Amino acid sequence: xxxxxxxxxxxxxxxxxxxxxxxxxxxxxxxxxxxxxxxxxxxxxxxxxxxxxxxxxxxxxxx
Amino acid sequence: xxxxxxxxxxxxxxxxxxxxxxxxxxxxxxxxxxxxxxxxxxxxxxxxxxxxxxxxxxxxxxxxxxxxxxxxxxxxxxxxxxxxxxxxxxxxxxxxxxxxxxxxxxxxxxxxxxxxxxxxxxxxxxxxxxxxxxxxxxxxxxxxxxxxxxxxxxxxxxxxxxxxxxxxxxxxxxxxxxxxxxxxxxxxxxxxxxxxxxxxxxxxxxxxxxxxxxxxxxxxxxxxxxxxxxxxxxxxxxxxxxxxxxxxxxxxxxxxxxxxxxxxxxxxxxxxxxxxxxxxxxxxxxxxxxxxxxxxxxxxxxxxxxxxxxxxxxxxxxxxxxxxxxxxxxxxxxxxxxxxxxxxxxxxxxxxxxxxxxxxxxxxxxxxxxxxxxxxxxxxxxxxxxxxxxxxxxxxxxxxxxxxxxxxxxxxxxxxxxxxxxxxxxxxxxxxxxxxxxxxxxxxxxxxxxxxxxxxxxxxxxxxxxxxxxxxxxxxxxxxxxxxxxxxxxxxxxxxxxxxxxxxxxxxxxxxxxxxxxxxxxxxxxxxxxxxxxxxxxxxxxxxxxxxxxxxxxxxxxxxxxxxxxxxxxxxxxxxxxxxxxxxxxxxxxxxxxxxxxxxxxxxxxxxxxxxxxxxxxxxxxxxxxxxxxxxxxxxxxxxxxxxxxxxxxxxxxxxxxxxxxxxxxxxxxxxxxxxxxxxxxxxxxxxxxxxxxxxxxxxxxxxxxxxxxxxxxxxxxxxxxxxxxxxxxxxxxxxxxxxxxxxxxxxxxxxxxxxxxxxxxxxxxxxxxxxxxxxxxxxxxxxxxxxxxxxx
Numbered sequence: 001x002x003x004x005x006x007x008x009x010x011x012x013x014x015x016x017x018x019x020x021x022x023x024x025x026x027x028x029x030x031x032x033x034x035x036x037x038x039x040x041x042x043x044x045x046x047x048x049x050x051x052x053x054x055x056x057x058x059x060x061x062x063x
Numbered sequence: 064x065x066x067x068x069x070x071x072x073x074x075x076x077x078x079x080x081x082x083x084x085x086x087x088x089x090x091x092x093x094x095x096x097x098x099x100x101x102x103x104x105x106x107x108x109x110x111x112x113x114x115x116x117x118x119x120x121x122x123x124x125x126x127x128x129x130x131x132x133x134x135x136x137x138x139x140x141x142x143x144x145x146x147x148x149x150x151x152x153x154x155x156x157x158x159x160x161x162x163x164x165x166x167x168x169x170x171x172x173x174x175x176x177x178x179x180x181x182x183x184x185x186x187x188x189x190x191x192x193x194x195x196x197x198x199x200x201x202x203x204x205x206x207x208x209x210x211x212x213x214x215x216x217x218x219x220x221x222x223x224x225x226x227x228x229x230x231x232x233x234x235x236x237x238x239x240x241x242x243x244x245x246x247x248x249x250x251x252x253x254x255x256x257x258x259x260x261x262x263x264x265x266x267x268x269x270x271x272x273x274x275x276x277x278x279x280x281x282x283x284x285x286x287x288x289x290x291x292x293x294x295x296x297x298x299x300x301x302x303x304x305x306x307x308x309x310x311x312x313x314x315x316x317x318x319x320x321x322x323x324x325x326x327x328x329x330x331x332x333x334x335x336x337x338x339x340x341x342x343x344x345x346x347x348x349x350x351x352x353x354x355x356x357x358x359x360x361x362x363x364x365x366x367x368x369x370x371x372x373x374x375x376x377x378x379x380x381x382x383x384x385x386x387x388x389x390x391x392x393x394x395x396x397x398x399x400x401x402x403x404x405x406x407x408x409x410x411x412x413x414x415x416x417x418x419x420x421x422x423x424x425x426x427x428x429x430x431x432x433x434x435x436x437x438x439x440x441x442x443x444x445x446x447x448x449x450x451x452x453x454x455x456x457x458x459x460x461x462x463x464x465x466x467x468x469x470x471x472x473x474x475x476x477x478x479x480x481x482x483x484x485x486x487x488x489x490x491x492x493x494x495x496x497x498x499x500x501x502x503x504x505x506x507x508x509x510x511x512x513x514x515x516x517x518x519x520x521x522x523x524x525x526x527x528x529x530x531x532x533x534x535x536x537x538x539x540x541x542x543x544x545x546x547x548x549x550x551x552x553x554x555x556x557x558x559x560x561x562x563x564x565x566x567x568x569x570x571x572x573x574x575x576x577x578x579x580x581x582x583x584x585x586x587x588x589x590x591x592x593x594x595x596x597x598x599x600x601x602x603x604x605x606x607x608x609x610x611x612x613x614x615x616x617x618x619x620x621x622x623x624x625x626x627x628x629x630x631x632x633x634x635x636x637x638x639x640x641x642x643x644x645x646x647x648x649x650x651x652x653x654x655x656x657x658x659x660x661x662x663x664x665x666x667x668x669x670x671x672x673x674x675x676x677x678x679x680x681x682x683x684x685x686x687x688x689x690x691x692x693x694x695x696x697x698x699x700x701x702x703x704x705x706x707x708x709x710x711x712x713x714x715x716x717x718x719x720x721x722x723x724x725x726x727x728x729x730x731x732x733x734x735x736x737x738x739x740x741x742x743x744x745x746x747x748x749x750x751x752x753x754x755x756x757x758x759x760x761x762x763x764x765x766x767x768x769x770x771x772x773x774x775x776x777x778x779x780x781x782x783x784x785x786x787x788x789x790x791x792x793x794x795x796x797x798x799x800x801x802x803x804x805x806x807x808x809x810x811x812x813x814x815x816x817x818x819x820x821x822x823x824x825x826x827x828x829x830x831x832x833x834x835x836x837x838x839x840x841x842x843x844x845x846x847x848x849x850x851x852x853x854x855x856x
């Protein structure tokens with residue numbers, strides 16, 4: 001039954017890892033915005049219609 | 064017909080473009096830009112995602128962002144190549160907004176990265192400043208309908224490091240709690256003799272795991288209890304800390320002497336649940352600001368005129384004697400004198416006066432007024448920080464510190480009695496066992512202290528108030544913190560402001576009374592009125608809604624009186640009673656209240672236009688609801704032209720007109736001295752002092768993201784009719800708390816029953832504590848939600 005000592009030490013170490021991951025996640029601000037990441041992941045990364053950078057619109061804006 | 068861009072009803076005009084309809088030229092332009100840049104995804108993510116643009120904005124409105132000094136107030140990072148800014152953009156409201164703002168680089172290749180923070184309504188934009196200037200970034204956002212709120216975009220001194228300590232503490236407590244529970248299970252189910260070695264190991268492991276709970280996660284309760292003792296004041300944290308101490312040290316003793324398993328599971332559970340309650344109570348509205356002062360209402364910069372050149376200048380660097388130019392809709396930054404141009408100043412936000420005032424050259428203009436109409440030139444006679452308006456902020460109320468421990472809150476009132484009762488029971492238990500069996504004193508006395516720990520009591524308040532804050536938020540009242548609910552429940556008097564609070568600031572209703580106008584007369588009156596920039600003339604133009612623009616001879620405008628002119632050889636007059644009596648023989652019978660413009664043609668009296676303020680829908684219902692249990696007062700900065708009307712409709716005795724911001728403040732102060740607790744409903748800067756002074760200050764706002772004076776809560780004006788519901792809800796919350804106190808007392812009684820008889824085992828403690836907490840939390844959550852459902856129906 002001595003194995004239980006080892007198992008408990010391992011399980012607490014695992015839990016410590018998770019605690020560390022949680023603190024890291026909080027520190028890097030991952031819980032600050034709970035809405036936009038959920039939406040962001042559904043959006044397409046690559047423009048679906050564009051092959052080249054349009055120039056007409058750019059002009060419009062910079063004027 | 065709905066606008067393809069913003070989804071508004073197309074009322075006045077419909078602009079068709081590529082088989083789509085738009086309500087205004089602004090919306091169409093945004094569509095064109097996005098379409099040309101192949102950003103149509105914006106419209107496919109959500110239906111009509113845009114923000115109504117109206118007319119196209121002035122080109123030069125962000126020119127001041129080229130000023131180096133002003134620029135530095137915004138840029139978070141700037142190394143000559145790359146700059147970073149965090150813009151506050153209140154218009155962000157849906158996934159399309161996020162998508163578009165994060166694809167800004169497709170509109171301009173100067174944008175390197177833009178990331179939206181949705182709850183804060185902010186966009187962090189990194190841009191290449193060799194391609195784009197800060198001004199151009201702001202203009203880019205403006206062209207697609209996301210004008211940044213610049214006063215909220217400034218970087219703050221403290222750099223706003225969000226306080227995450229509580230989250231860390233919860234994380235650590237959760238970790239320790241979970242592991243200690245795991246280690247306690249063998250004890251719950253009973254271990255036989257063979258496992259005594261494990262027993263010791265589990266005990267020591269729990270002890271080690273409880274150290275962070277006691278010294279880190281739960282340290283605030285112990286600190287607060289010591290503070291309370293120092294101030295000779297019994298707060299809720301004293302019995303909690305007492306329980307924690309007893310749990311901790313008795314458990315250490317038991318483990319070290321191998322006399323028992325200890326109560327580390329109860330200790331860690333207690334701290335974990337208490338912290339969760341604290342976290343739940345901290346519902347904050349990141350996107351709203353409750354602490355704004357006049358500075359965020361003012362412009363960032365103004366155009367100073369130096370030798371006929373306009374230089375955008377920081378407000379802080381303005382001096383007495385500087386001449387500045389103000390355009391339509393711009394604010395007067397400090398008390399000044401009108402030098403040039405036609406000034407119509409709208410003081411409604413500052414003084415509560417409902418109509419713009421015409422000013423003559425050389426007249427004194429007060430800070431905070433808004434110019435309506437053409438450009439004017441003014442000369443400052445006071446520094447920005449010293450104007451008539453800003454004096455209000457030098458008052459004592461604004462220096463007050465909010466963070467004084469509240470002696471009178473409901474928890475602390477109860478805990479005072481609670482703690483005394485607990486100490487009494489503990490003492491009696493001690494005496495009883497001293498007489499019967501002195502070896503049991505230690506066990507039973509500590510057991511009483513452990514089980515009496517008021518965790519259910521301490522959870523009832525944060526969960527009730529936390530949930531109520533969310534409920535009210537869903538209904539349109541956004542609270543600064545949970546304390547407001549408690550204060551609101553104790554209100555005896557309600558003070559209302561008039562302009563903008565009980566009246567709708569945007570819509571003025573114009574009606575025409577008199578002889579029916581022919582089509583030609585309408586055309587002619589429209590032509591006449593369109594020649595004047597007076598707000599009443601503009602309102603008449605809107606009302607008549609013609610396109611005609613006839614040639615006018617001998618146009619004459621007399622300030623404050625009226626206008627006249629010859630159209631097709633007929634003399635038309637629009638103006639006040641006095642002005643019209645001067646030139647016609649017909650006299651109107653009576654003069655109604657409010658703003659009236661009489662009209663006549665060729666000595667023939669036609670009738671009058673009547674401009675009335677519109678009261679908010681549901682006002683009568685609110686007054687009725689409030690009158691049942693509160694006294695209602697009205698203090699207005701406006702004149703008393705509506706007095707009779709208000710008296711009739713609301714039957715209020717406490718009507719006060721022509722009140723200055725200072726008068727309002729002292730009026731509330733006087734009532735408080737007479738022992739009243741006051742709720743103030745206001746909207747403008749003129750109410751800022753009164754809102755701050757009152758026990759609960761609520762700002763009514765048509766757009767909750769726009770400027771509102773500092774207050775305890777922001778009420779969405781669309782939900783104004785629910786005002787009496789909110790007060791009723793806050794009273795109900797107090798009742799819920801009282802009932803849940805009773806429930807938690809019952810649990811305590813059961814626990815004390817075990818404790819005084821010396822039979823409190825760790826298992827019973829570990830079961831009783833969470834069960835009582837969870838049932839109280841479930842009870843409060845259930846009833847607050849039930850109340851919400853009832854009110855919404």
